[in-house]
Amino acid sequence: MNTAGTNPGDVQKEESMLLQKAMINANYDALSTAHEDGNKISSTFVPGNLNELLMCFDFVRNLPEINALQAGMRKKSGAYIMEAERSGHSEDVCTYVKTDLGMMSKGQVGPNGKPLPTPDVLLLSYTGCFTFMKWFELVRDEYGCETAMLHVPYQADGKITDNMRQFVVMQLKEHVIPTLERVSGIKFDIDRLREYLGESAKAEDNLVWVLQSAKNKPSPIDAYFGAIYYCGPIFSAFRGSKETTAYYKALRREVEDRIEKGLGPVTPEGLLDEERIRLVVEGPPNWTHFRDFWKMFYDEGVVVVASSYTKVGGVYDFGFRHDPEHPLETLADYCLGCYTNHSLPSRVDMLCNYMDEYEADGFLVNSIKSCNSFSAGQLLMLREIEERTGKPAGFIETDLVDPRYFSPANVKNRLESYFQMIEQKRLRPEDRSAA
Numbered sequence: 322m323n324t325a326g327t328n329p330g331d332v333q334k335e336e337s338m339l340l341q342k343a344m345i346n347a348n349y350d351a352l353s354t355a356h357e358d359g360n361k362i363s364s365t366f367v368p369g370n371l372n373e374l375l376m377c378f379d380f381v382r383n384l385p386e387i388n389a390l391q392a393g394m395r396k397k398s399g400a401y402i403m404e405a406e407r408s409g410h411s412e413d414v415c416t417y418v419k420t421d422l423g424m425m426s427k428g429q430v431g432p433n434g435k436p437l438p439t440p441d442v443l444l445l446s447y448t449g450c451f452t453f454m455k456w457f458e459l460v461r462d463e464y465g466c467e468t469a470m471l472h473v474p475y476q477a478d479g480k481i482t483d484n485m486r487q488f489v490v491m492q493l494k495e496h497v498i499p500t501l502e503r504v505s506g507i508k509f510d511i512d513r514l515r516e517y518l519g520e521s522a523k524a525e526d527n528l529v530w531v532l533q534s535a536k537n538k539p540s541p542i543d544a545y546f547g548a549i550y551y552c553g554p555i556f557s558a559f560r561g562s563k564e565t566t567a568y569y570k571a572l573r574r575e576v577e578d579r580i581e582k583g584l585g586p587v588t589p590e591g592l593l594d595e596e597r598i599r600l601v602v603e604g605p606p607n608w609t610h611f612r613d614f615w616k617m618f619y620d621e622g623v624v625v626v627a628s629s630y631t632k633v634g635g636v637y638d639f640g641f642r643h644d645p646e647h648p649l650e651t652l653a654d655y656c657l658g659c660y661t662n663h664s665l666p667s668r669v670d671m672l673c674n675y676m677d678e679y680e681a682d683g684f685l686v687n688s689i690k691s692c693n694s695f696s697a698g699q700l701l702m703l704r705e706i707e708e709r710t711g712k713p714a715g716f717i718e719t720d721l722v723d724p725r726y727f728s729p730a731n732v733k734n735r736l737e738s739y740f741q742m743i744e745q746k747r748l749r750p751e752d753r754s755a756a
């Protein structure tokens with residue numbers, strides 16, 4: 322299903338992927354030498370990350386989930402997880418946590434091969450996953466560093482109220498900002514924050530444009546495997562910087578070019594030349610076998626046109642943008658609006674909307690064994706979405722970074738049967754006339 326011209330083993334990369342790689346490498350180098358360079362380090366999680374605020378205090382930003390993901394892709398997470406289990410962490414604990422803890426006990430060596438220094442502050446903005454709290458408690462015990470906690474109320478009724486927003490703003494003013502000022506020794510400057518938020522909004526516009534380009538037929542992007550790279554800068558240490566704005570402009574140009582030429586997504590083996598099936602996917606991907614996993618889709622001409630995972634670091638496609646005119650309120654709205662902070666009914670609505678707007682042929686859940694935050698309720702969501710859209714749904718189970726829970730033959734088998742089911746359903750006259 323891919324254009325020829327690549328040698329086995331060659332990996333085709335988009336220009337924007339190379340740009341992003343350079344940004345990530347530079348950030349890891351800055352982290353490795355932060356203390357020698359006189360800089361402070363913050364550690365924070367992807368959902369609800371307050372990157373623009375951290376930039377106001379010149380923190381070099383560390384994200385433990387990204388370190389765990391990188392360890393998974395580099396096939397190092399298995400050993401780290403075993404190390405954490407040897408020191409008493411159960412098999413059911415989130416494998417990002419165990420990767421991070423195992424990495425710490427093995428010298429905290431980052432993906433650049435250099436040790437990552439101890440963070441100066443842990444900023445915990447709590448958006449929907451209880452594990453985040455336990456994770457930072459363990460890290461705090463180990464390092465004894467300062468912690469700033471931001472409680473973000475859960476969107477149980479599927480909406481953000483002014484009370485919820487004001488509660489988050491109050492904590493930012495009274496606790497988070499004073500802590501960051503004290504640790505960094507830098508006074509908070511709201512105009513600096515406004516400037517970064519303005520850059521974020523520009524980048525978010527282009528990210529949304531890129532994600533929504535999947536409404537085209539053929540889709541010029543894969544909105545799960547490919548889009549994970551597209552979300553990288555905005556979801557991590559870079560949102561709010563000028564280089565991120567430039568990255569998203571470059572990415573948009575690449576995608577515009579593919580649309581003009583009627584081309585499909587770029588896969589690691591080249592351009593996909595025939596789109597046979599369009600899917601919406603729920604749940605995070607597997608990182609330890611990322612390429613093999615993706616190949617199971619593109620070999621069959623399957624393109625993901627929308628996914629929930631590309632919303633974990635911020636839901637932008639329903640209109641939210643960081644707003645420099647209301648700097649603290651917008652940070653609150655951003656945290657409150659993260660995907661993991663949405664109730665199950667709102668997640669179902671969002672996914673049904675994707676099925677419809679992106680004209681998907683099916684809905685697939687990749688359930689992550691050790692991620693309770695995503696996995697809870699997924700079977701119910703699957704049934705509801707199947708019923709509401711009339712499109713076939715599929716279910717597979719893998720893990721984020723534990724190689725023991727990715728069984729290639731099993732996953733491939735299930736996916737192939739599911740893809741066959743979609744094609745057969747398309748051929749049935751009653752489904753054709755209903756379409």
Ligand code: SF4
Pocket residue numbers: 415416417418450451452453661691692693694695721
């Ligand atoms: S349980 Fe899931 S959402 Fe929570 S920290 Fe682990 S991977 Fe992230």
